[in-house]
Amino acid sequence: xxxxxxxxxxxxxxxxxxxxxxxxxxxxxxxxxxxxxxxxxxxxxxxxxxxxxxxxxxxxxxxxxxxxxxxxxxxxxxxxxxxxxxxxxxxxxxxxxxxxxxxxxxxxxxxxxxxxxxxxxxxxxxxxxxxxxxxxxxxxxxxxxxxxxxxxxxxxxxxxxxxxxxxxxxxxxxxxxxxxxxxxxxxxxxxxxxxxxxxxxxxxxxxxxxxxxxxxxxxxxxxxxxxxxxxxxxxxxxxxxxxxxxxxxxxxxxxxxxxxxxxxxxxxxxxxxxxxxxxxxxxxxxxxxxxxxxxxxxxxxxxxxxxxxxxxxxxxxxxxxxxxxxxxxxxxxxxxxxxxxxxxxxxxxxxxxxxxxxxxxxxxxxxxxxxxxxxxxxxxxxxxxxxxxxxxxxxxxxxxxxxxxxxxxxxxxx
Numbered sequence: 001x002x003x004x005x006x007x008x009x010x011x012x013x014x015x016x017x018x019x020x021x022x023x024x025x026x027x028x029x030x031x032x033x034x035x036x037x038x039x040x041x042x043x044x045x046x047x048x049x050x051x052x053x054x055x056x057x058x059x060x061x062x063x064x065x066x067x068x069x070x071x072x073x074x075x076x077x078x079x080x081x082x083x084x085x086x087x088x089x090x091x092x093x094x095x096x097x098x099x100x101x102x103x104x105x106x107x108x109x110x111x112x113x114x115x116x117x118x119x120x121x122x123x124x125x126x127x128x129x130x131x132x133x134x135x136x137x138x139x140x141x142x143x144x145x146x147x148x149x150x151x152x153x154x155x156x157x158x159x160x161x162x163x164x165x166x167x168x169x170x171x172x173x174x175x176x177x178x179x180x181x182x183x184x185x186x187x188x189x190x191x192x193x194x195x196x197x198x199x200x201x202x203x204x205x206x207x208x209x210x211x212x213x214x215x216x217x218x219x220x221x222x223x224x225x226x227x228x229x230x231x232x233x234x235x236x237x238x239x240x241x242x243x244x245x246x247x248x249x250x251x252x253x254x255x256x257x258x259x260x261x262x263x264x265x266x267x268x269x270x271x272x273x274x275x276x277x278x279x280x281x282x283x284x285x286x287x288x289x290x291x292x293x294x295x296x297x298x299x300x301x302x303x304x305x306x307x308x309x310x311x312x313x314x315x316x317x318x319x320x321x322x323x324x325x326x327x328x329x330x331x332x333x334x335x336x337x338x339x340x341x342x343x344x345x346x347x348x349x350x351x352x353x354x355x356x357x358x359x360x361x362x363x364x365x366x367x368x369x370x371x372x373x374x375x376x377x378x379x380x381x382x383x384x385x386x387x388x389x390x391x392x393x394x395x396x397x398x399x400x401x402x403x404x405x406x407x408x409x410x411x412x413x414x
Contacts (some may be wrong), residue, residue, distance in 0.1 A: 014403045024208070029058055031326050034302045034404050035357055035397035040343065043331035051315035060305075060324050061317070064331035066338045066355060068315055072325050074360040075314070078306035079108050088191065088225070090198060094243070095205040096188035102246035105254065105362055113361070115243050118232030120365045122225045126169060128372040132288075135376025136383075143384045154267065154408045158260040159183070162373045166255050169250055169369075171215050171223040181207055182297070188252065209240045212248045255370060255401045259316040261300025262291070262374040264406035267381070268395060269294055270388040273345060279390075282381045287382075289347040291375045292354070297345050299356035301307070303402045329356045330404070 016020035026042045044052070046064035052060050072078055081087075086107065100106060100352035101342050104116035138161050139304035146153045160179040181204045187193045188201035216226060216236040226248070230236045234244040270277045280287055308323040319325070332355045333343040340351060357364040363371070381388075395406040 026077060028319070029055060030062060030064075030303060030326055030331075031058065033330075034400055034402060035136070038336060039302075039330070040242050042333060043328065044173060046331050047335060048326060051319075052317040052319075055326070058326070060326040061319065062326050062328060064328040066332040066335035069327050069329065069332040070359055071314055072306055072327055073362070075312060076361070077308065077312040078319075078325060080106055080304075080306065080362050083305040083309050083321070087257045088189075090191065090193070091188045091201070094184065094198075095202040096198070097210070098241040099205050099246045099249055100188070102241060104244045104247055105250065105364070109241075109352045114233055116248060116361070116365070118229045118234045119247050121232040122227075122229035123365050123369065124348070125224045125228050126369060128368045129167070131165060131372040132376045132379075133368055134168060135161065135373045136379045137376075139377045140384065143380060143386070149386060151408045152408055154264075157377050158263040158405070159256065161377060162255050162259040162263075162370075163252060165373050165376075166251050166369075169225055170212070170222070170251065171220075171226070172211055182256055185249070186253055201412060208249050208252070209245050212245045213240045213242075215248075216238065216244055223354025236321075251366065254357065255366065255373075255409075258300045258364075259370045259373050259407060261403050262295060263377050264395075264408070265298045265404060266294050266299060266374060266378045267388060267408070268293065268406055269298055270378075270382075271393060276345070276347065277382065279347075279380075284379060284383070286347060287365055287375045287379045288371070289351075290372050290377065292351050293345060293347045293349055294374075295354050295356055295371060296333045296352075298332060298350075298404070299330050300403055300405065301356055301358075302404050303328045303339050304358065312341050329358070330357060374394040 026045070027033040027036040027039055030046065033042050035187060036042070046062060049062070049064070051063065051065050051068040051298060054147050055062050063069050077344050087097045090098060102115070126267075138203040139157055142156055142161065143149070143153065163179045163182050166177060172178070184204035185208060186201045188205070193201070216230070218223065218238065219227065219230065222230070226244075229244060229247070233246070235242060236244055237349050276290065280290060304327050305324045306395040308319045308321055308325070310321055312319050332338070336342050338352055338355070353359065354367065357367040390410070392410045392412055393408060394411055395408045398405045398407050
């Protein structure tokens with residue numbers, strides 16, 4: 001960025017290539033769209049299809065319109081896991097699978113609904129303004145100690161810092177190895193993980209459960225979040241694996257990629273919108289409106305799935321038991337029926353429910369915490385004078401079928 005706050009020529013050219021329809025190439029399907037440089041014209045095409053359209057190659061029904069997405073997510077006949085595979089078969093019967101089977105967001109039934117209510121009760125005591133301030137302070141410290149900005153610093157801001165904030169919320173000591181342990185556990189959620197990665201994930205599950213279980217054994221010293229979960233009905237005395245410890249661990253796993261995506265996509269958006277960067281410098285309090293709009297405009301989680309347990313008719317389509325629906329949250333978030341001029345980034349937009357955090361009984365209960373962490377990290381970057389329009393800053397997207405996470409590199413201009 002030059003002295004007048006304008007992008008350099010190279011930066012402007014990068015933006016032009018990324019956003020000009022003439023050069024737009026479409027992804028082959030909604031899963032490839034997640035890591036495409038600009039999937040949103042393709043998502044617009046999906047919205048113009050039938051409310052429920054069939055993708056025979058993926059063997060999925062696809063929902064991309066906001067109204068259809070809400071209907072699918074709200075119908076209890078469509079569940080978050082297939083009836084014949086409540087736990088991914090690659091981890092069933094193993095430590096990571098035992099944790100998964102107790103996660104309130106990943107299971108159905110009365111016990112899991114009760115666990116979800118207890119989790120919501122615990123999260124309700126979290127002061128998101130304190131979360132924001134803590135994230136901003138940690139970001140400033142990390143940036144200050146780094147000397148020079150590089151891809152490792154940006155990766156630490158996106159992944160390690162949110163893990164540290166969650167650890168603070170539940171009272172778990174956050175040493176330098178915690179992020180690596182959480183990352184090892186996260187591998188169990190990918191169907192592409194190797195046998196070695198799954199073995200590491202099971203070891204990480206045991207390690208994390210041991211540390212979390214220790215936090216729950218003395219109620220007089222419990223952080224407020226855990227105390228409220230216990231008062232909400234979760235048993236702290238049970239041996240692990242138990243529902244309380246599993247859902248505390250789930251706070252890490254459900255924060256990890258999603259918050260990293262929000263932070264990374266914030267950096268990308270500010271690289272493309274120099275005027276917004278200048279605005280945040282002049283009015284730092286606007287950061288929360290920025291993050292809310294970012295979560296609508298270029299969210300982290302692009303899709304989720306629902307599985308049909310009994311015949312249901314939606315939008316004139318008879319879905320049969322065993323059918324699967326790909327719910328394209330990122331397409332729905334730019335539906336003009338929800339937000340006018342939806343392809344325009346505007347932090348001043350009237351705020352509506354963010355579909356990209358889900359809706360209905362499996363909506364993310366930690367949405368405000370994820371946004372507060374993101375706001376704190378981005379505020380720290382803005383205050384540090386980080387040049388979002390630096391022509392050396394480039395990015396691709398980490399391989400994923402549902403989460404959009406930039407991977408940054410700094411390359412000198414030729």
